[in-house]
Amino acid sequence: MKCDRCNKPATIHFTEVRDGKSLELHLCGECAAESGYVQQAHLTMNEMLNEFVKAKTGMSNRDALVCPDCGMKWQEFKDTGLLGCPKDYAVFSDQLRGVIENAQHGATHHTGKTPAAAVAPEDSVKLRQAELSRLKKDLTKALERESYEVAATLRDQIKTLEAALPPGR
Amino acid sequence: MNPQIQKLLGKNGEWLASTGPESAVVVSSRVRLARNLADFPFMTKAGRSQRAELHRLCREQLLSMPSPRPFFYIDMEKTDQVDRQLMVERHLISKQHASGDGSRGVAVSDDEAFSIMVNEEDHIRLQVIRSGLQLRECWREADTLDNALGQHLRYAFSDRFGFLTACPTNLGTGMRVSVMLHLPALKLTGEIEKVFVAAKDMHLAVRGLFGEGTEAIGDFYQISNQTTLGRSEEEILAEFADVILPRLIAAELSARSVLEQERPLMLDDKIGRAVGLLRNARLLSSEEALFGLSHLRLGVAMGRVANLTMPTINRIFLTTQPGHFQRTLGQPLDGDARKAARASYVRQLMTPSGG
Numbered sequence: 001m002k003c004d005r006c007n008k009p010a011t012i013h014f015t016e017v018r019d020g021k022s023l024e025l026h027l028c029g030e031c032a033a034e035s036g037y038v039q040q041a042h043l044t045m046n047e048m049l050n051e052f053v054k055a056k057t058g059m060s061n062r063d064a065l066v067c068p069d070c071g072m073k074w075q076e077f078k079d080t081g082l083l084g085c086p087k088d089y090a091v092f093s094d095q096l097r098g099v100i101e102n103a104q105h106g107a108t109h110h111t112g113k114t115p116a117a118a119v120a121p122e123d124s125v126k127l128r129q130a131e132l133s134r135l136k137k138d139l140t141k142a143l144e145r146e147s148y149e150v151a152a153t154l155r156d157q158i159k160t161l162e163a164a165l166p167p168g169r
Numbered sequence: 170m171n172p173q174i175q176k177l178l179g180k181n182g183e184w185l186a187s188t189g190p191e192s193a194v195v196v197s198s199r200v201r202l203a204r205n206l207a208d209f210p211f212m213t214k215a216g217r218s219q220r221a222e223l224h225r226l227c228r229e230q231l232l233s234m235p236s237p238r239p240f241f242y243i244d245m246e247k248t249d250q251v252d253r254q255l256m257v258e259r260h261l262i263s264k265q266h267a268s269g270d271g272s273r274g275v276a277v278s279d280d281e282a283f284s285i286m287v288n289e290e291d292h293i294r295l296q297v298i299r300s301g302l303q304l305r306e307c308w309r310e311a312d313t314l315d316n317a318l319g320q321h322l323r324y325a326f327s328d329r330f331g332f333l334t335a336c337p338t339n340l341g342t343g344m345r346v347s348v349m350l351h352l353p354a355l356k357l358t359g360e361i362e363k364v365f366v367a368a369k370d371m372h373l374a375v376r377g378l379f380g381e382g383t384e385a386i387g388d389f390y391q392i393s394n395q396t397t398l399g400r401s402e403e404e405i406l407a408e409f410a411d412v413i414l415p416r417l418i419a420a421e422l423s424a425r426s427v428l429e430q431e432r433p434l435m436l437d438d439k440i441g442r443a444v445g446l447l448r449n450a451r452l453l454s455s456e457e458a459l460f461g462l463s464h465l466r467l468g469v470a471m472g473r474v475a476n477l478t479m480p481t482i483n484r485i486f487l488t489t490q491p492g493h494f495q496r497t498l499g500q501p502l503d504g505d506a507r508k509a510a511r512a513s514y515v516r517q518l519m520t521p522s523g524g
């Protein structure tokens with residue numbers, strides 16, 4: 001099979017989902033690296049490309065990573081400290097791990113509020129439950145601190161949220 | 170000049186109202202939330218048309234959301250340089266938002282208690298300010314506004330990382346809690362360095378009057394949380410409001426009483442010189458004015474200055490800032506002419522009942 005973009009043999013085959021449609025892609029290593037599909041390819045392919053890119057440009061694979069959605073490069077992030085799109089957190093997840101832990105003093109997971117709405121219904125139940133457990137945790141802490149005013153507000157929020165959850169949960 | 174901004178000028182605005190709790194030391198409290206829309210790139214990668222579309226979408230949602238107080242919307246591209254500077258001085262927008270370019274705007278409540286920047290570093294930067302120490306009140310309203318906006322805007326959010334932000338330092342809650350503190354006594358007793366060290370140990374950032382990258386002028390320090398991930402909003406607030414701030418306030422107040430008891434002459438000398446400077450200077454820079462106002466504020470807070478009130482000091486504080494002063498003058502003046510005009514303006518305000 002030949003590469004979709006040039007006539008060299010295609011070594012990377014994968015399916016991309018864009019706008020709800022799936023698209024078969026067959027690329028040679030060079031075109032795959034150039035178009036930023038590297039990180040979506042299979043792990044062994046990644047490793048292969050890693051060697052390829054290193055040999056070709058003298059850069060490590062890490063620096064050659066590109067977000068397929070926004071075109072952000074890891075090196076660009078290192079220069080500016082700003083990411084290009086929400087997807088970058090997944091695209092650069094390996095590289096970002098250390099950055100996040102460093103900036104957030106070791107924290108790795110969000111435990112705060114969740115978005116108000118505009119999520120799928122099944123997610124919404126999950127989110128409300130997460131929100132509920134957060135509020136309950138905060139309530140315990142508030143009571144420990146004897147912040148009764150805060151506790152009262154939290155209790156009201158819990159009541160409202162519990163009423164909004166489907167029965168029997 | 171934008172007529173909406175003009176309307177603000179007669180007042181001191183919320184952050185300089187000096188009516189809140191602990192206002193002898195805490196000038197203002199602020200809670201800021203960073204949000205981004207899921208279906209757009211962050212600002213760094215948003216092209217012209219995406220920026221415009223983002224702006225349009227956010228503006229539309231803002232204008233139709235149920236708001237706890239009336240507000241207006243300002244298109245930054247249609248706002249002149251002086252108006253932008255005015256908004257920075259009133260802490261309604263960041264320096265970055267004022268000097269940036271491209272399609273962007275800000276929603277400001279009539280009483281200046283909240284402002285919501287669109288297309289700053291993140292798509293949405295929502296802030297609530299209150300006079301004095303009122304962090305929980307700020308959070309409550311920020312939470313309400315955030316929920317109102319989040320009803321119709323799909324935020325970029327992940328279960329693991331929470332709200333996704335352009336810079337990983339804002340990740341998670343996207344919440345920055347900050348207070349503007351006036352710490353002149355700690356400076357005079359030479360203990361301010363200890364505060365900085367302690368703040369660093371507690372993972373807090375210390376900045377100047379106008380936030381990031383600005384110096385601490387006139388003993389005003391903005392202190393804020395550095396980490397946004399791993400703790401809930403309430404946990405961040407609780408640590409800040411119940412642990413850190415009481416200590417800082419107690420330290421400043423104890424330094425004030427030490428000065429009062431052990432070095433009253435030095436204290437009154439500093440205050441007296443500030444009064445002298447502001448009442449008698451013929452050429453006054455805005456930094457000199459701030460420096461004098463800091464000691465004057467200390468004197469008023471400690472009841473050691475007669476015939477002057479906190480609102481008057483705040484009025485001078487705000488109206489001598491470059492942007493405000495230029496509006497007062499009505500024309501651009503340079504160098505000594507500007508300093509002379511400022512000196513005469515301050516002299517007038519410092520004189521009780523215009524005599």
Ligand SMILES: [Zn+2]
Pocket residue numbers: 003004005006007008027028029030031032
């Ligand atoms: Zn090819």
Ligand SMILES: [Zn+2]
Pocket residue numbers: 067068069070071072084085086087088
């Ligand atoms: Zn991206």
